[in-house]
Every structure is written in structure tokens, then in C-alpha cells.
Amino acid sequence: MAKKLDHIKLSRIGRHPVQLPAGVTATVSADQVVTVKGPKG
Numbered sequence: 001m002a003k004k005l006d007h008i009k010l011s012r013i014g015r016h017p018v019q020l021p022a023g024v025t026a027t028v029s030a031d032q033v034v035t036v037k038g039p040k041g
Contacts, residue, residue: 020026024038 026036
């Protein structure tokens with residue numbers, strides 16, 4: 001039996017901005033792929 005998903009509350013953490021450390025850059029491409037680059041890789 002499948003569960004109904006209409007009663008599940010999702011986290012809102014994805015709506016908050018993320019602070020990046022110095023030297024780290026993040027880009028979002030047109031097809032919504034996130035790329036993060038920094039001193040460790």
C-alpha cells in the first residue's frame with residue numbers, strides 16, 4: 001500500500017541563503033546544475 005504524501009511537511013532549509021567561506025564560488029547553470037569551486041577542490 002502506497003503512502004499519501006500530502007500530509008508530509010518538507011523542510012524549509014532550502015529557502016535560506018547559504019554563506020560561502022572566503023575563496024569559494026558557486027554557480028548555477030541554465031539547466032539548474034550547481035557547481036562549487038574552492039581551495040579544497
